[in-house]
Amino acid sequence: MSAAAATFAALGEPSRLRIVELLRTGPRAVGDIADALGLRQPQVSKHLRVLGEAGLVRVRPQARRRVYSLEQDAFDDLASWLDSFQRVWETRLDALGALLESGAADLPTDLPTDLPTDLPPSPPAQPGATSPTQET
Amino acid sequence: MSAAAATFAALGEPSRLRIVELLRTGPRAVGDIADALGLRQPQVSKHLRVLGEAGLVRVRPQARRRVYSLEQDAFDDLASWLDSFQRVWETRLDALGALLESGAADLPTDLPTDLPTDLPPSPPAQPGATSPTQET
DNA sequence: GTCACGTATTCCCGTCAAGGAATATGTCGG
DNA sequence: CCGACATATTCCTTGACGGGAATACGTGAC
Numbered sequence: 427m428s429a430a431a432a433t434f435a436a437l438g439e440p441s442r443l444r445i446v447e448l449l450r451t452g453p454r455a456v457g458d459i460a461d462a463l464g465l466r467q468p469q470v471s472k473h474l475r476v477l478g479e480a481g482l483v484r485v486r487p488q489a490r491r492r493v494y495s496l497e498q499d500a501f502d503d504l505a506s507w508l509d510s511f512q513r514v515w516e517t518r519l520d521a522l523g524a525l526l527e528s529g530a531a532d533l534p535t536d537l538p539t540d541l542p543t544d545l546p547p548s549p550p551a552q553p554g555a556t557s558p559t560q561e562t
Numbered sequence: 563m564s565a566a567a568a569t570f571a572a573l574g575e576p577s578r579l580r581i582v583e584l585l586r587t588g589p590r591a592v593g594d595i596a597d598a599l600g601l602r603q604p605q606v607s608k609h610l611r612v613l614g615e616a617g618l619v620r621v622r623p624q625a626r627r628r629v630y631s632l633e634q635d636a637f638d639d640l641a642s643w644l645d646s647f648q649r650v651w652e653t654r655l656d657a658l659g660a661l662l663e664s665g666a667a668d669l670p671t672d673l674p675t676d677l678p679t680d681l682p683p684s685p686p687a688q689p690g691a692t693s694p695t696q697e698t
Numbered sequence: 699g700t701c702a703c704g705t706a707t708t709c710c711c712g713t714c715a716a717g718g719a720a721t722a723t724g725t726c727g728g
Numbered sequence: 729c730c731g732a733c734a735t736a737t738t739c740c741t742t743g744a745c746g747g748g749a750a751t752a753c754g755t756g757a758c
Contacts, residue, residue: 438571
């Protein structure tokens with residue numbers, strides 16, 4: 427599994443995502459995380475293990491406690507992965523614009539000129555609103 | 563499950579991530595995706611459904627085919643989610659800078675850029691690497 | 699050494715999701 | 729209407745994952 431997929435899989439678990447978002451406010455020990463999120467300590471340890479294997483957190487033993495913090499590099503990698511998508515839109519829109527300006531009204535039929543507009547009755551899902559997915 | 567978690571979960575499946583990365587090069591019909599990735603058509607349809615419910619792709623019926631393309635909004639949302647993490651580092655670095663300027667500043671400029679509770683400078687973290695536990 | 703504390707690991711179990719195969723739905727051409 | 733093509737859906741099985749409970753490990757205090 428690609429590293430990116432492992433990263434996404436780790437973040438795809440709600441409890442783990444909450445842990446990551448909590449650590450966004452600063453490093454925390456295992457017990458503190460469990461307390462803050464209302465989770466049990468063993469589950470938190472398990473989740474932290476997965477997050478660690480995905481390179482998302484690092485641990486620093488401090489006396490008897492183990493303080494976890496976010497691993498910046500992982501988020502940098504995520505950002506550059508995302509960047510490779512941002513450029514897609516720009517490139518495609520530029521290409522479309524150039525094509526239109528060049529007087530090419532005879533667009534090939536297989537040219538995807540379908541960026542904007544119509545959306546068939548399918549996924550209204552968007553972060554920030556609950557998806558119509560069958561959620562238990 | 564938060565919408566962000568659903569998005570990450572969708573991308574956390576290797577085949578789905580490959581589909582998304584393929585669609586980065588432009589819209590594709592289901593059969594073309596299956597052919598390009600060496601997957602079977604029903605599985606591709608299932609994955610596309612999940613991606614659609616996560617708001618990551620949209621579909622445009624075109625004759626007998628259904629052409630899928632990336633949904634830009636989902637990636638914008640991901641980017642802003644990531645930004646909220648980037649600011650963490652900046653904030654801390656700013657705080658560090660402010661601290662230096664505020665008078666305690668006779669420190670060398672090559673001060674290790676550590677977080678609130680000092681970090682040893684050694685981030686070999688690459689996605690797909692090892693656990694954070696100190697392998698002794 | 700012994701104990702208490704914090705954390706990691708193990709085992710068990712229920713659930714869920716992914717792949718395979720078969721089939722249903724939908725759409726176009728004749 | 730019918731057949732061919734493209735895609736979606738269903739059923740089934742199996743493996744992985746998450747939570748609960750109990751326990752092992754490591755470290756500091758006495």
